[in-house]
Amino acid sequence: MENSKKKGMTRRNFMKNVGYTVGAMGISSAIPRFVKTARAASKDHILIGRPLPITGPVAAFAESTPWLDDKALGDINKDGGIYIREYEKKVPVKVKILDTESNPTKAAELASRLILNDKIDIMYVSSTPATVSPVSGVCERFKMPSVSTMMPVEMFLHGGPFHWCFNASISVRDFIASFLQAWDQIETNRVVGLCAQNDSDGIAWAEGAGKALGPAGYELVDLGRFPVGTNDYTTQINGWKKEKVEILFANMSPPDFATLWRQSHRMGFVPKACTAGRAGLFSSAIEAIGGGLGVGVTSEAVWHPAYPFKSSLTGKTAKEFSEAYEAASGKQWTQPLGGCHSGYEMVADALRRAQTLDKETLRKALADTDLETLQGPTKFTKENIAVTPSGCLQWVKGKKFAFEAVLVSNGNYKNLPLEGKTVSIPEL
Numbered sequence: 374m375e376n377s378k379k380k381g382m383t384r385r386n387f388m389k390n391v392g393y394t395v396g397a398m399g400i401s402s403a404i405p406r407f408v409k410t411a412r413a414a415s416k417d418h419i420l421i422g423r424p425l426p427i428t429g430p431v432a433a434f435a436e437s438t439p440w441l442d443d444k445a446l447g448d449i450n451k452d453g454g455i456y457i458r459e460y461e462k463k464v465p466v467k468v469k470i471l472d473t474e475s476n477p478t479k480a481a482e483l484a485s486r487l488i489l490n491d492k493i494d495i496m497y498v499s500s501t502p503a504t505v506s507p508v509s510g511v512c513e514r515f516k517m518p519s520v521s522t523m524m525p526v527e528m529f530l531h532g533g534p535f536h537w538c539f540n541a542s543i544s545v546r547d548f549i550a551s552f553l554q555a556w557d558q559i560e561t562n563r564v565v566g567l568c569a570q571n572d573s574d575g576i577a578w579a580e581g582a583g584k585a586l587g588p589a590g591y592e593l594v595d596l597g598r599f600p601v602g603t604n605d606y607t608t609q610i611n612g613w614k615k616e617k618v619e620i621l622f623a624n625m626s627p628p629d630f631a632t633l634w635r636q637s638h639r640m641g642f643v644p645k646a647c648t649a650g651r652a653g654l655f656s657s658a659i660e661a662i663g664g665g666l667g668v669g670v671t672s673e674a675v676w677h678p679a680y681p682f683k684s685s686l687t688g689k690t691a692k693e694f695s696e697a698y699e700a701a702s703g704k705q706w707t708q709p710l711g712g713c714h715s716g717y718e719m720v721a722d723a724l725r726r727a728q729t730l731d732k733e734t735l736r737k738a739l740a741d742t743d744l745e746t747l748q749g750p751t752k753f754t755k756e757n758i759a760v761t762p763s764g765c766l767q768w769v770k771g772k773k774f775a776f777e778a779v780l781v782s783n784g785n786y787k788n789l790p791l792e793g794k795t796v797s798i799p800e801l
Contacts, residue, residue: 423496430602539758546585567596627655634667669797
């Protein structure tokens with residue numbers, strides 16, 4: 374794949390093309406030529422299927438597309454691609470990206486299309502259960518080797534057992550350990566209000582909080598799940614105020630969290646700590662709240678430029694990779710840079726070791742993965758999961774960009790560097 378910057382493949386142009394083709398688009402610097410090649414299912418290239426939420430409530434997870442995809446494939450193909458034994462030559466790798474619109478049903482449909490119509494050689498899917506779970510189910514049905522990232526391993530396992538699908542990502546258990554460490558740094562009454570959406574992500578986080586907070590000396594105020602798209606949180610906010618909640622623990626989509634947090638401020642509910650899982654991952658989502666209200670929000674640190682990991686494709690550090698993205702896009706780094714890049718690393722590594730497009734051989738190569746990636750060490754268990762390191766960050770006022778993510782806890786991973794301590798929101 375050629376560098377998209379050279380050909381003017383901006384994020385805006387990419388979005389226009391995705392919309393025009395109703396989400397059925399192959400990433401390439403020469404779009405029409407690539408789509409024609411992909412449809413021909415020619416084996417003069419290796420084809421990766423890549424369902425992504427380009428639009429919809431969790432579109433923030435795909436902010437770095439197509440830059441990241443072009444960059445990864447450019448590095449993979451730098452010396453001609455992957456050597457395939459039966460062809461006795463190196464074959465370039467291409468990717469076809471489809472927009473799931475953040476919809477599980479759409480994700481499953483597109484996965485089937487990639488396998489049956491586009492004849493992909495391997496699936497690579499990312500970003501929340503709404504995308505990963507349905508795609509993984511389809512891959513199991515059609516015996517298609519698949520790698521997934523940017524979805525907690527607990528939620529991946531809910532759809533198992535898996536034979537063909539592998540998930541390398543973070544753990545809710547680790548997140549909560551890092552959140553507790555962050556909360557312990559400020560003085561509170563240790564009363565936590567839970568705000569979790571009624572989806573697999575929210576349910577898993579609620580279950581994790583219910584098990585961990587009590588033994589850690591925190592009281593959990595759980596007023597129940599709520600549907601995606603809720604636009605009035607008056608009942609919840611009044612309930613938290615009544616119970617004297619000083620820590621808000623949320624897991625919800627970025628647009629829904631923005632609605633909740635604005636209403637909380639209007640109603641005079643500003644807790645000392647607010648941890649926004651999922652929504653707080655992204656600087657764009659924090660900015661979208663408006664009015665500087667995102668200052669002080671904490672979230673999981675799935676990946677951060679300060680993490681001590683390197684790309685297995687280039688040897689570039691997390692810091693160097695984030696700087697390259699900012700220079701090319703003019704935008705602030707985003708957490709999926711690490712997680713999504715690592716998936717391409719795993720795919721390339723498995724293909725190189727397998728040296729074939731035979732599905733079973735490729736599946737075994739994925740199972741044997743033992744790789745240092747931009748996301749961290751990756752080695753799959755018998756359950757087909759690899760837990761990657763994570764910590765907790767806090768958003769503060771920035772200099773180069775509106776907000777800056779400061780690592781305030783490293784939870785179960787002491788090799789992750791700390792940059793500061795948690796500050797109570799009213800003090801910021």
